[in-house]
Amino acid sequence: MSFSIKKQGEVVVVDVEGQLIVGNRQELKQKVLDELEKGEKKFLIDFSQTGYIDSSGLGVLVSLSKKIREQGGELRLANLNDDLQTLFELTKLDTLFQISDTRERALESF
Amino acid sequence: MGGATVAFDLSIPSDVQYIEGIVELARQRCRELKFPAQKCSLNVPVALSEALSNAILRGNESLPNKHVRVRAIIDGGSLVFEVVDEGAGFDLKSSNIDCTTPENVEKEEGRGLFLMQRLMDSVESFVDDGNGVRLTLRR
Structure with missing residues (x-):
């Protein structure tokens, strides 16, 4: 499991490879907060390579x-597979996040 | 549980880094038993992760001298997971929070038990040489 971060235009794109779970969540949090501290405002997390x-x-x-x-920015999500979609619907987090089918659509939506 | 078969019976240290390996083992058993795909890729991994992280972090408070026992049992058409820690136990009923209400949906915590209950057919606590939670998933 790992996280990779790259910049596409004005958007910081984070790929979550493997699981996002109790053992690695702090790593993701810190990586994103580091970018936020540098002044980045637009964030996209892509789950195309995520298990659960x-x-x-x-x-x-x-x-x-x-x-x-709180910093005047936005976090959007993309590429949830059927399992992750079910998980977001169960917890009603699909109402909290703007979720796109593809990375391209998500990038265009900012 | 007459006629039940133990698929695995393991003891792990109180460290969350062990969770992924156990979950992968459980997922393999689920597939071998030909449970529906989403039950193997979503229900089992998420619910078992929750039970294990509760046991490690809350039950055993990550203390290195404490262990978590995890058993997978095949009982007829059901797959049963028992996760036992060395902590003081917790009351499932009093921990039952609906994380989907408008006042709770933006909270960072409080989804663990909710997910176990939604993703499994039953979630029960029991005492057996420690405090345990039993997750049952029917085919």
Whole structure:
């Protein structure tokens, strides 16, 4: 499991490879907060290579979304597979995040 | 559980880094038993992760001298996971929070038990040489 960060235009894109769970959520949080501290405002997390997310992983997404909004920025999500879509619907987090089918659509939406 | 078969019975240290390996093992068993695909790729991984992280972080408070026992049992058409820690136990009913209400949906915590209950057919606590939670998933 790992996270890679790159900049596409004005958007910081984070790829989550593997699981987003209690054992690695802090790593994701810190990487995104570091970019936020540098002044970045637009963030996209791409889940195309993600297996599953546990409650602590979901919690980190909620926490990051709040912190980014507090700084006047936006966090959007893309490429949730059927399992992740089900998970977001179960927890009603699909109402909290703007979620796109593809990375391209998400990038265009900013 | 007459006629039940133990698929695995393991003891792990109180460290969350062990969770992924156990979950992968459980997912393989789920597939071998030909459970529906989403139950193997979503229900089992997420619910078992929650039970294990509760046991490690809350039950055993990540103390290195404490262990978590995890058993997978095949019982007829059901896959049962028992996760036992060395902590004081917790009351499932009093921990039951609806994380989907408008006042809770933006909270960082409080989804673990909710997810276990939504993704499994039953979630029960029990005492057996420690405090345990039993997750049952029917085919």
